[in-house]
Amino acid sequence: MTASADMPPERKKSRSGYSLRPSASLALISLLLALVGVGLIALTLGAAGIPLARLPAALALSTDGSSGAHLARDQLVLWSIRIPRIATAAVVGALLAISGAIMQGLFRNPLADPALVGVSSGGAFAAAAAIVFTDSRFGEHFRFMQNQLLPLAAFAGSLVTTVILYRIASRSGRTSIAIFLLAGLAIAAIANAGTGLLVFVADDRQLRDITFWLLGSLSGATWPKIAMLAPVLGLGLIARVTVARGLDVLVLGEAEAFHSGVDVERLKRISIVLVSGMTGVAVSICGVVGFIGIVAPHLLRLVIGPAHRLLLPASALLGAVLLVGADTLARSLVAPAEMPIGILTAAVGAPFFLGMLLRQRALVAL
């Protein structure tokens, strides 16, 4: 879709209802530049400030010999703390945004977000259960594999909640927005009650680990965790090719998608596994972080349109930008203390969501 002189006149107007969309490469390149920009800012800010001028030396990009006394400290801060953290924020943001976009396509509902409708809560409950289990006398043999067990448990918890949600909210191919949100609320309440029970029975050490999920934080980012996250994102980005067209056509409804040649059952299965897998792994790393999955795809639909072939990779990039930005704020607003990132994303995302809900109410009766 490139701009050209022979374009029909209405294409140039940006009247309401008409679409004036940038080309795919322009959108992706802009988002990539934004990610680099936010990443650079994130590198310089924090409890230990590293001015932009010292950045090349600390990153070992320049060897002009002007390395001062700060060099060793800068390098330590960057490579063992800040870069892993920024990378984690970027990957988790991308995972949350893609799973939000896929979930919205699956439920044909722009208000679907894994954190909002209990999928993240289900994952967090399962992760908390895994913590308590591996710390119990019965499960202590599994403690050595806690790092692998947590993401798996979170994935399983997310999968179960997504499937339950789909069963409840979808009747003969249609999802009611009201039933969907209420069912999500109820599922989140059940999962949170379960997590509350685990908190109640947990001892001090377990409690500290569980609290980490409830607040949502990226402070535990390490290179091994990134090594585990990155392949999941890679899988998600590859799998999007198999679901993108199907999700586009699914917007017409399940029956119409079938008439158009989409294997709807297969599409639903793949989508549910993708959403659960990406949400689960994100939750297992940094707890429940809400609203990224709703804000990023929604903003992008306004600009680049709803076609998933472009929406999914663009969402990944914008999700990364948003979470790296939010995390930078979280660790610099009240430095040297740190604000839980879940609070920040909710403070920005919840009013955004309410605004969308009000607009939706004007369009379709809830």
Added chain:
Amino acid sequence: MSALLEARSLSVVVGGTTLVEAVDLRIHAGEMVAIVGPNGAGKSTLLRMLSGDLRPTQGQILLKQREIPSYPPALLAQHRAMLSQHVTVAFPFTVEEIVRMGAGDRSQAAAQPLVDAALSEVGLERFRHRQLPTLSGGEQQRAHFARVLVQLACGEARHGPGLLLLDEPTSSLDMRHQIDLVETARLRAGNGTAVVAVLHDLNLAMRFADRIVLLHRGKLAIDGIRTEAITTETIRRIFEVDVTIDYTDGGVPFLLPQTMRPVAAKN
């Protein structure tokens, strides 16, 4: 000549209620068949079965001598296209993007001529960059018809004449666009497509269809050419309305209701 679509003693029971009972139907390439009948007669249910969307409880449906459930969805979509009654779109896709969905996995460049042709056929070229949810119900219906035409054209380019199913395609259209749509379908039948349309407007059915299939309480009441199917007697018996049937100068029958007062149902 073997039929393009053949349904053998089709029955479907949903929740203990028999919606369609023992319907036999043969539809040939190049034929346009109208399914008519009172509300609740099972017209849409029958069409959903013919599309492969709903499995019959009994009986079988052969599309080009092959049982419908044995087609994978992608292949089935190349042999039959279907326009449903109500399609709502949640996201701001443009008219052109919706119509292009009919082209399946064809590249944008390969699909574009078909998309352009279909848009001009339904008279929506001016609206191609409008977001579908901002159009009126009738305009949306025409956009979906264009999408279905693209799907049909893509399939017919590969496999020859296909099946076009239309479920009350004129329900939200004004008179001119009703006629446009049915004429477009008629034209497709002229090119070899087998067209099956559920229609409420008996005059439209008599004007354009080769054959009229009249359903009554889930059963096939009449299957015949228009003058056989539509008589004052059958209309009174099945629709419980008295009508006058007259003929245009060209010999096309048309029907005028005499009174809306129902006559006593016979049973």
